[in-house]
Amino acid sequence: MEEHTGLFKFFDGIHPISAKAIEALRKICFELAMPKGKDLQSIGHTCRTIYYVEKGLARTYYYKDGNDITELFAFENSLIARAESLFTGNPSKKGIQLLEDSILIGIPSPDLFNLYDQHHDIERLFRRIFEAAYVETVNRIESLQFHTAEERYKDLLSTSPNLLQRVPLKHIASYLGITQVSLSRIRAQI
Template sequence: MNQNNKFSSLFNYFDQFQKLNPKAEEALGNICREVHILKNKDLQSIGHTCRTIYFVKKGMARIYYYKDGTEITESFAFENSLIARVESLFTGKPSKKGIQVLEDSDFIGISSPSLFELYDSYPEIERLFRKIFEAAYVETVNRLESIQFHSAEERYRDLLKTSPDILQRVPLKHIASYLGITQVSLSRIRAKY
């Protein structure tokens, strides 16, 4: 993996979906860069057009937006996962959402225009990202169904199951907004556990 050693965690993540041949791996490594962002800073601000897909190497981030002046957390990304504002990534339009870093964090940024150019030369890279985007789509559908069909308490339990250390790492106000409840309601639910 020569010069891609610094991106080994990213390629290990890709291997879960599909193993790339060395040439495709090298081409992908050439469009990646390391990014370090301090806690509470925006990785991408609201109104920015998303042209980078980020892999969380260390730390965590959240996608957020404002609704009627209230800050809402849409999703979290922890180590060994990707984060991007896909509605902006695929349309090329500025996003109404931002990405905020919740801990000092290290990312690997993948240039999306360069990535999309690689699709023609390396069909396996296109196949890899299709699988990644399909998995993300299923995750989004599951989240919507969870909001529609499960109580706040069930959503809280599920969040603890999938991200057990979230309470130590994420401010409660962000967890509450992610669950679609007030901090008071979250405190009541937490008191039961």
Template sequence: MEFPLAIRTLFTYFNSIHVISPEAEQALYGISFEIETPKNKYLHEIGQTCRTYYFVSDGLARIYYLKDGTDVTEYFAHPNDMIIRAESLFTGRPSKKAIQALENTLFIGIPASKLEDLFDTHPDLERLFRKILEASFVAYVNRMESLQFHTAEERYKQLVKDYPRLLENVSLKHIASYLGITQVSLSRIRSSIR
């Protein structure tokens, strides 16, 4: 069977992490769905319970929360990134964080309960998702360590190196909060390294 382009791209990404069988691909395709979310609209609002694994097929999204009325960006998701509210997905509790599209974004959703049913018949899928979650956890720890051990300027330079397109498509307010600094500090850093 010929899969739609977004699904083929997703499976290419999956197979770069752990090769899954054609039968597993077919089963996964059978439960997956696409969601087109316009720029600045929400895939998942604060207070909703997350029940789905989402992957960014095309576009850009972020996870953010409100702290004392201030919007704080926790995570940016690019194409082939998974974006979920893990604390909600794994506990069944409403999330205190939101997922917002920063561009017109195409997400691929995979319902968690249906995916878990497939794990029994397709162990390669379970291994794939374990590896994806392990990589996500390591990325989260690296981000926390970056905030603890690197200067704001070092964090900014790393962000520019890793995601140069981000600076063209995301407001400085979101970038500053992601880096854990004020917009004034970000402007100062940007002007000092030009």
């Protein structure tokens, strides 16, 4: 049986790669099972691994003025990493925490980057992944700048309909850039 089938289906939906590239990637991947509440990467850690969420849920978070702020949710069939740390080699001011018991597939970035010269289709695949992540980040910033909290909440529910069953309200509120009281008010009006 082939390992990491979900990961390679995910990759195929972004940019198909050759059988040799798949085998090369498969050799560097590793599986990791971690319980809810654990940090996959703690604040101050230098990110050297890209994670694919096979099962479970993770979030990127940071602290501002003593408040725990959620920046991103990563559900099944998505990638999570601290890109600013991954590319600069500097420690991240953000952490990655698991919100559910999770099974992840890790891709060590030094090994991945070494494959770029041997397999240009891998390089193109990850260029497209990082481009999409950049666009998603810009869209998130623009959402915070130009949309009301209610609009952001409705958009979040439309893109992640089972979010309320899986994520504590305090994390949803901080992701939306509002207090839990404001989130309760919005939820009561909808």
